[in-house]
Every structure is written in structure tokens, then in C-alpha cells.
Amino acid sequence: MVWQRVSGRGILLAIAAVIMVGLVITQSAGPSTAEPGTPLSERLDALLADPVYDGSQVALLVRDAATGETLYDRNGGQRMLPASNTKLFTSTAAMEVLGPDFRFHTDVLATAPLRGGTLRGDLYLKGYGDPTAREADYQALAEQLRAAGVRHVDGDLVADDSYFDQVRLGDSWAWDDEQAYYAAQISALTLAPNDDYDTGTAIVESRPGASAGAPVRVGLVPANRLIKIVNTATTGAAGSESTLNVEREHGGNVVRVSGSLPLDAGTDQSLITVWEPEFYAADVFRLALEAEGIEVDGKITAATTPAKARRLAEDKSMTVGELMTPFLKLSNNIHAETLIKTMGAVAEADGSWPAGLGVVSSYAQVVGVEVDRLRISDGSGLTRKTNLTADAITDVLIAAQREPWWPQWYDGLPIAGKPERLIGGTLRTRMLDTPAAGNLRGKTGTLTGVSALSGYVTTKDGRKLVFSMISNNQLSSVRAIEDAVGVTLASWTDQAPVAATRVKAPVKQSCESEWEKAC
Numbered sequence: 001m002v003w004q005r006v007s008g009r010g011i012l013l014a015i016a017a018v019i020m021v022g023l024v025i026t027q028s029a030g031p032s033t034a035e036p037g038t039p040l041s042e043r044l045d046a047l048l049a050d051p052v053y054d055g056s057q058v059a060l061l062v063r064d065a066a067t068g069e070t071l072y073d074r075n076g077g078q079r080m081l082p083a084s085n086t087k088l089f090t091s092t093a094a095m096e097v098l099g100p101d102f103r104f105h106t107d108v109l110a111t112a113p114l115r116g117g118t119l120r121g122d123l124y125l126k127g128y129g130d131p132t133a134r135e136a137d138y139q140a141l142a143e144q145l146r147a148a149g150v151r152h153v154d155g156d157l158v159a160d161d162s163y164f165d166q167v168r169l170g171d172s173w174a175w176d177d178e179q180a181y182y183a184a185q186i187s188a189l190t191l192a193p194n195d196d197y198d199t200g201t202a203i204v205e206s207r208p209g210a211s212a213g214a215p216v217r218v219g220l221v222p223a224n225r226l227i228k229i230v231n232t233a234t235t236g237a238a239g240s241e242s243t244l245n246v247e248r249e250h251g252g253n254v255v256r257v258s259g260s261l262p263l264d265a266g267t268d269q270s271l272i273t274v275w276e277p278e279f280y281a282a283d284v285f286r287l288a289l290e291a292e293g294i295e296v297d298g299k300i301t302a303a304t305t306p307a308k309a310r311r312l313a314e315d316k317s318m319t320v321g322e323l324m325t326p327f328l329k330l331s332n333n334i335h336a337e338t339l340i341k342t343m344g345a346v347a348e349a350d351g352s353w354p355a356g357l358g359v360v361s362s363y364a365q366v367v368g369v370e371v372d373r374l375r376i377s378d379g380s381g382l383t384r385k386t387n388l389t390a391d392a393i394t395d396v397l398i399a400a401q402r403e404p405w406w407p408q409w410y411d412g413l414p415i416a417g418k419p420e421r422l423i424g425g426t427l428r429t430r431m432l433d434t435p436a437a438g439n440l441r442g443k444t445g446t447l448t449g450v451s452a453l454s455g456y457v458t459t460k461d462g463r464k465l466v467f468s469m470i471s472n473n474q475l476s477s478v479r480a481i482e483d484a485v486g487v488t489l490a491s492w493t494d495q496a497p498v499a500a501t502r503v504k505a506p507v508k509q510s511c512e513s514e515w516e517k518a519c
Contacts, residue, residue, distance in 0.1 A: 040492060044072050047484050056449075056473040061390035062489065065456060065464040068398055076394075079374070079387035080470040083445030084331045084514060085452040086381030086388065088396055091328060091412070093363040094339040095405040097347055100321030104130035104342070106189070108141050109309035117151035123296065124305040125282050126160040127189025129351070130317045131199045131338040132326075134192055135222040135284055137315045142288035144313035156298030157289075159282035160305045161189035164341045164351035168276075170378040171353065172385050179248050181271035182333045183382060186341065188351065190277040191284055193221050197326050199334040200277045202227055204246045206268040208261050209235040216244070216261045226283045227253045227274070236260035246270040253280075278302060321405065324412030329425030331444065331514045333380035340379035353378065364392070367399035381445055390468035393454045397466040413441040413455060416486065426514040431483050435460065436490035442467075446514045449473050453482045460493040 040062075048058055061076035063069060070076075105128050112121025125141075127133075168185035169178070177183040184200030192199045203221040208214075216233035233244055243259035253275050261268060274280045282300045289296060317323075320339075327335040337353075344355030356379070361371045369392045377385035400406055414425030417437025421428065426444040431437050442455020454468035469485055471478045 040488075041072050043488055044074070044485065047481055047488065048074060050478075050481055052474050052476055052478055052481070053471070056471065056475070058469070058471045058478075059390040060467070060469045060485065061394050062465055062467045063394050063398065065398060065401065065466045071465070076391040076468075077373075077389050079389055080452075081384060081447070081450050081472050082381055082386060082388040082393070082452050082470055083447045083450045084333075084381040085393060085443055085445040085454050085468070085470065086376065086379065086386055087328065087331065087336050088393060088443050088454060089360055089364055089376060089388075090336045090339055090379040091324060091409060092367075092396055092400050092403075093360040094320055094343060095324070095409050096363055096403065097343050097359055098320050098339070100319060100405045100408055102320040102346075104128050104132070104317040106130050106133055106137065106141065106315045107311050108145060108313040109305050109311050111306050111309045112155065114148075114150060117149055119150055119153045119155070121153075122155035122158050122298070123153045124158045124160055124303075124309055125189065125285055126163070126305045127187070127278065127281065128163050129188045129338050129342045129345070130315075131190070131332075131335045132192060132197045132317045132323065133190065133199075133281070133315070134197075135288075138191070138281065138285040139288040139291070141285065141313045141315050142292045142294065145289070145294060146292045148312055150294055150312070153289075153294065153296040153298070155296075156301045157282055157286055157296050158305070159189055159278040159300060159302045161187045161278040161302075162304045163188035163345055165353075167353065170337060170380070170383055172377070172383045177382070178250065179273055181273060184273040184334050185275070185277055186334065186337045187277040187281075188341075189281045191222070191281045193271075196330055197332065197335070198271055199332075199338070200280075201271045201273050202280070204229070204255060204257065204270045204272055206233065206244055206246070206257060206261055206270070208263050208265050211235065212237045212263050216257065218257050221269075222284055223287065224280060224283045225287075226280050227255055227272075229255050229257060231257045233257045233259050233261060236262045238262055238264040242268075244268055244270075246272060248272045248275070251275065321408040324409055325422055328412040328443065329414050329422050331426050333382050336380035337378060364396060367396060369395045381447075384447070388470075390454070390470055393468040393470075394466045397454065397456065397468070410441065410456075413443060416440040416442070430479070431486055431490075434483075434487045434490065436483070436486045439490050440486045442486075444514050445470070449475075451478050451482065453486065457486060457489045459489060460491055461495065465489055 059075035059078050059080050062072040107126045109124040112119055181198045181201045190200050193203045205219045207217040212235055214235045218229050218231045240262045242261055244261045245259045246257050248255045340356035341351045343359040345351035347359045348355040357376055365371045375387045377383045414427040416427045416431040418424030419428050440457040442453050445452030452470040458464050
């Protein structure tokens with residue numbers, strides 16, 4: 001089906017450029033094709049001649065942001081595994097299709113009459129995909145119910161996540177990622193436990209006991225009765241090594257806490273994914289009802305809300321435009337997949353991955369991307385089935401500048417060398433104290449054997465560029481080379497030669513994943 005628009009318009013040493021230009025490296029494709037022999041192409045060719053690319057692949061495309069003119073092209077048309085650069089497609093499509101003012105919502109509904117403070121039937125909690133819903137939002141819903149006179153429900157509390165389909169995990173997501181917060185189950189009714197809006201997860205807090213040998217003290221954030229903790233962890237001697245392990249059993253919500261936590265350790269916080277998040281959200285809501293003095297006689301069940309149900313309370317999210325900041329800065333996978341299913345629900349009345357991905361492809365085609373040469377299999381880039389090209393990514397980057405929502409979307413991109421987490425995002429420890437710091441804005445991408453960086457940078461001459469660099473099948477990190485490319489572009493001038501580029505190592509050199517919370 002053809003989509004129609006719904007709203008709006010819509011290594012430290014290895015990176016030096018003193019690498020011998022004559023070094024021969026075996027790669028999957030030939031040298032750059034754009035403007036051969038120019039100083040810029042020679043400099044970039046030297047950076048990409050690094051031995052890390054022996055037996056692996058790299059694509060790099062640099063274009064003028066205003067005219068689209070190609071300034072450098074190494075394998076720009078080669079299909080590559082992009083990791084989280086996929087989010088550039090998802091986010092731009094969401095801004096266009098849903099619109100920057102779109103809000104998710106969560107409703108409380110009923111069909112039964114309210115008599116003398118008692119609701120004579122079931123109470124429905126229906127989610128419409130809000131990836132930012134927190135415990136406080138469910139508390140606010142409970143407060144609205146009390147204000148409406150509800151004191152007692154003589155039926156069940158029914159969790160309704162039917163706005164999305166029941167496929168919880170993305171296409172070919174790895175089984176060993178299932179417990180990781182960045183691969184949580186996707187549900188239209190869910191909850192985030194923290195300010196990063198890590199939807200579909202809970203926090204297991206572990207504290208040392210009062211003395212060595214005592215059990216570790218364990219709690220949940222938010223408090224809930226769905227997750228069952230089995231705690232065999234003990235407190236170790238002060239100064240001992242922590243061997244604490246927190247693991248959820250597959251197929252349910254039993255979480256086992258084992259190992260040892262030193263007596264002098266602080267509070268350990270472990271994010272765990274939740275099995276069937278709609279029951280998690282409903283359980284937290286039920287606790288909120290109890291806190292408001294509202295008793296529910298029945299149990300928590302799952303069903304679809306009858307069409308005739310009347311709304312008793314509603315909670316609305318931040319706007320999609322505002323969501324771009326935590327989504328893109330922190331590369332939140334669950335936000336991406338929620339946006340995919342929501343686009344499907346809004347544009348095609350089908351809250352599924354196939355429908356939503358079709359909408360994304362249609363938008364990309366509208367802005368000039370040759371989508372028949374690509375494959376997009378999820379919204380976040382966690383799958384290893386997506387294939388994009390640097391050419392297609394730069395097409396999207398150039399087109400986005402012409403959209404009315406461009407400033408808000410652009411502000412959502414990570415900024416190199418800016419240490420604030422929700423400003424620098426996944427680029428906050430990179431390209432520090434270089435011409436790229438505070439200049440380059442881009443989207444990172446990381447999987448094992450995959451690294452990507454695409455975005456915008458302004459040269460020393462004031463010329464704005466778009467670029468996309470994707471590396472596949474490398475056996476060691478290429479981040480320093482990516483950074484050297486970014487700094488080269490930021491410091492480039494056509495007026496005089498530019499010194500060979502060296503880049504400081506990131507502040508935390510062990511941080512190779514964009515999803516490491518400590519990074």
C-alpha cells in the first residue's frame with residue numbers, strides 16, 4: 001500500500017594521517033571515486049588505509065549539506081549493516097508521519113456503572129504505546145479516579161495493550177540480549193523505571209547487609225508484586241570483589257540475585273527486562289489505586305477494552321518532538337520500536353512491525369531514497385538483517401533540513417565533546433578539545449563488528465557537510481578513526497593545508513557500546 005502523509009510537511013596512533021598512503025589494504029571494494037587526488041580525498045583515503053580494515057569493510061560518503069554535491073565517496077552505495085544509524089530513518093519518519101506535537105496516552109475506562117463509589121464491573125487500563133510512562137503517571141491516573149468518586153471496583157483490573165500486536169521482540173534479535181534493557185519487550189502498555197525512559201524494565205537495587213556474611217538487601221524500583229526475587233546473594237568482606245549477578249529466568253518474572261557484594265559497596269542498580277510488560281504496568285497501577293484508597297476485588301487480567309467503554313482518566317506523554325532528545329541522545333531502542341508500531345497504528349490502523357516499517361520506507365522514498373536497494377527490518381538497528389547505504393543515509397540527512405520540524409529533530413542529535421548526558425549523548429566523550437567538539441552532530445551505531453557515525457559537521461570555512469561512515473566486520477574498534485574523520489572534516493579549509501589529524505582517546509576507553517550506562 002502506498003503511504004500518504006498524515007500530518008505536517010511532510011586507536012590513538014593509528015588515526016594519524018601520517019599513515020603511509022602507499023600502504024596496500026585488502027578491502028571489499030576499491031578506493032574512493034569522488035574527486036580523486038584532491039587534498040581532502042587524499043587525507044580521508046589515508047585514514048581509511050588503517051590496518052584495522054584488512055579483511056573488513058568501510059563506507060564513507062561526504063556531501064555538501066546545501067547542494068548535495070559529493071565531496072568524497074568510498075563505497076557509498078554498498079549495502080552495510082548500520083546498527084543504530086537505522087534510527088535516523090525511524091526518527092525522521094516519526095517526525096513527519098506522527099508530527100512533532102503527537103502525544104501518546106494511557107486511558108482508564110469502564111463500561112459498568114458507578115454507584116455509591118463502587119464501579120459495578122471491570123476497570124480497564126488501556127495503553128497507546130507511551131514509552132515515557134513512569135510510576136508517577138500511573139499514580140496520577142489513580143488520583144483522577146479518586147477525584148471522580150471511585151472508591152471500590154468489584155470486578156477485575158484489565159490490562160489492554162491491543163493497540164499494538166502481540167509480537168514482543170524484533171526480527172532476529174539475539175536470544176542472549178533478551179534480558180538486556182536495550183532489548184526489552186515492546187508493548188502498548190508498559191512502564192519505565194528511570195529518567196532515561198528505559199521502557200519495559202525494572203531496577204533491582206542491591207545493598208550490602210549489616211555485616212559480612214549477611215544476606216544482600218534487595219528491592220525493586222518501582223515497587224511491584226509481579227517480579228519475584230529469589231535472593232541468595234551474601235555480603236562479602238570490605239574490599240572484596242563483587243560477584244553480584246542479577247538474572248531473570250526466561251519465560252517469566254522470577255529474578256535470581258546471587259553472588260557477593262562487598263560490605264563497603266554502594267547500592268548496585270541492575271536494569272532487568274520484564275516478561276509481558278502490560279501486567280507490570282497494571283500491577284504498578286493497582287498499587288497506586290490502593291494508595292488512593294481504591295480497592296479492586298478481582299485479579300489482573302488481559303483483554304481488549306469494549307468499544308462502548310467510557311473514559312474515566314487519561315495520562316498524556318511528552319510530545320514526539322520532545323521525545324527526540326532521550327531517544328536520539330541515548331540511542332533508546334525501545335523508543336524506536338514503539339515509534340515504528342505507532343506509525344503503523346496511526347497510518348495503517350495496524351500496530352505491527354511490518355506496517356510501521358512500511359511507513360518508514362514510504363517516507364524515505366518520498367525524500368528520494370532508493371528503498372528498493374535497502375532492507376529495513378526493525379526501527380532501532382538491533383537486528384542484523386537491516387542493510388542501508390551511506391548514500392541513503394545522507395539522502396535522509398539532507399532532506400531533513402527542509403522539513404518544518406528540522407530544528408527540534410536536529411537538537412535531538414548527540415553533539416561531539418559536550419559532556420552533559422542529554423546534550424552530548426553518545427558523543428559526549430568523543431572528539432574532545434578538537435574543532436569537532438560542539439560542532440559535529442551525529443548518530444552513533446554499535447554492534448559487535450559494526451560501528452557507524454553519520455551526521456552533520458561544519459568546516460573551518462563555514463561549509464556545512466553531511467557524512468555517513470559505516471564499518472563492518474572489523475575485529476577491533478574503529479571509533480578513533482571515525483573521530484579522526486570527524487575532526488578532519490571540521491578543521492578542513494580549502495584555503496591552506498590542514499595538519500594531520502590526531503584525536504584524544506575517549507575519556508572512558510572501555511566504552512565501546514553506546515548502551516553502556518556507565519559511559
